[in-house]
Amino acid sequence: MTASTTKKQERGARIEERGETATPNKSHPSILNPQSSILLNTTAEDHHIARMAAVALGLTVLENAIPSPLPGVKPGLANIVTLIVLARYxxxxxxxxxxxxxxxxxxxxxxxxxxxxxxxxxxxxxSLLVLAFAQHLPPRWFGPVSHSIYAAFAHIAGQMLVVYLWLIPHAGIAYLIPVFAAAALVFGTVNGLIAARFMDTGTETLSTKNTNVTK
Amino acid sequence: MSSHEFISAATLPHLKPGDWLTLLLGSICVVLLALRLWSGDLADKAVIRSGGKIFREVPLSHDQQIEVPGPLGVSVISIQNRKVRIASDPSPRQYCVRQGWLQQAGEIALCLPNQVSVELAGSRKKYDSLNY
Structure with missing residues (x-):
């Protein structure tokens, strides 16, 4: 979904660029005049967000293929992307x-x-709300691992809140909270470490680093 | 490079002092949650209330059925295998019946329309947010 949007946005931007420089072709005015067609004006930032969201989406698909011992316990790999985007942008x-x-x-x-x-x-x-506060922690002392752990706990808290208030209004779900909290701690730490590893050299792009890791 | 060395090389440079603090806090949190939420001791008696007053306190040691009168009718509480449930109740939404079997101290089933409740009590009194 997002991937196709990205492509469309990029194509739109390219057409726009061309439209500014090249002279309009008389036989296809609607194609080369993007102002008249339905086209979102996208910025470079939009493209970047779309690209990062597509990466996050890919990780979501990937982790849905991993069988989980308990429904609801997932590594939340897409949060690695969120952490990196938070730190950089x-x-x-x-x-x-x-x-x-x-x-x-x-x-x-x-x-x-x-x-x-x-x-x-x-x-x-x-977890975004918690990250909004956590990002102001002094960076000398707190890195992405802390952000990730706080976000993971917030994530599980938000889910348990919805489960309790809406889906299963029974105190019995309290018995599952320690399991989810432990999973949040473990996966939060691991995701934070992965995000920190991606971030420690800012010059390399995400895709090249990805290949480095898979080696 | 052994796997242990690899793991420490991959993790240690990325953990700042505050991160260790966060990890410690998180671990304490998990342990406290587990202790708090998994410490339910087995109940040994059921306190049955009707209209806010204690109707009967019954031990769970033998199976029985107890009929408790309320404003809407009779609620039937059944005790079986050291577990308690409300077997039937005249309340319109049947929340207390659908709650099923209660087993651990501190668990409670409330039939508010019929003003009947059954609470399990253990050897020691536990506090919760209602009576703390």
């Missing part, structure tokens, strides 16, 4: 990437507006 871009990933991911898996969608949405929103 700020909270606004991170929120875009995270929420785009949630919506597009639900469209991919056919769970848009289903309970699973609201679970990931509440988790994403709450």
């Amino acid at each position: 700020g909270l606004r871009a991170a929120a875009w990437v995270s929420l785009l990933r949630v919506v597009a991911g639900s469209l991919l898996f056919g769970s848009f507006l289903a309970p699973g969608f609201f679970l990931s949405l509440s988790g994403a929103v709450l």
Whole structure:
């Protein structure tokens, strides 16, 4: 979903660039005059957000293929992308990437507006809220690992809140909280370490680093 | 390079002092949550209330059925295998019946319309957010 949007946006931008420099072709005025067609004016930042959201989406698809011992316990690999975007481009871009990933991911898996969608949405929103505070922690002392752990705990808290208030209003789900909290701690740490590894050399792009890691 | 060396080389440079603090806090949090939420001791008696007053306190040691009168009718509480449930109740939404079997101290089933409740009590009194 997001991948195709990205492509469209890029194509749109390219047409726009061409439209400014080249002279309009008289036989196809509608193609070479982007102002008259339905076209979103996208910025380089938009493209970047779309690209990062697509990476996050890919990780979501990947992790859905991994069998989980307990429904709901997932590594949350897409949060690595959110953490990197937060560190490099700020909270606004991170929120875009995270929420785009949630919506597009639900469209991919056919769970848009289903309970699973609201679970990931509440988790994403709450961890973004926590990240908004956590990013102001002194960077000398706190790195992406801390951000990741706080976000993972917030994620699980948001999900449990929705589960308790809406899906299973029974105190019995409290018995699962320690399991989810332990998973949040472990996966939060691992994701934070991966994000930190990607970030420690800022010059390399994400794709080249990806190949380095797989070697 | 052994796997242990690889792991420490991959992790240690990325962990700042505050990250260790966060890890420690997170671990304490997980342990406290587990202790707090998994420490339910087995109950040994059921406290049945009707209209806010204690109707009966019954031990769970033998199976029985207890009929408790309320404003809407009779609620039937059944005790079986050291577990308690509300077997039937005249309340319209049947929340307390659908709650099923109660087993651990501190668990409670409330039939608010019929003003009947059954609470399990253990050897020691546990506090919760309602009576703390």
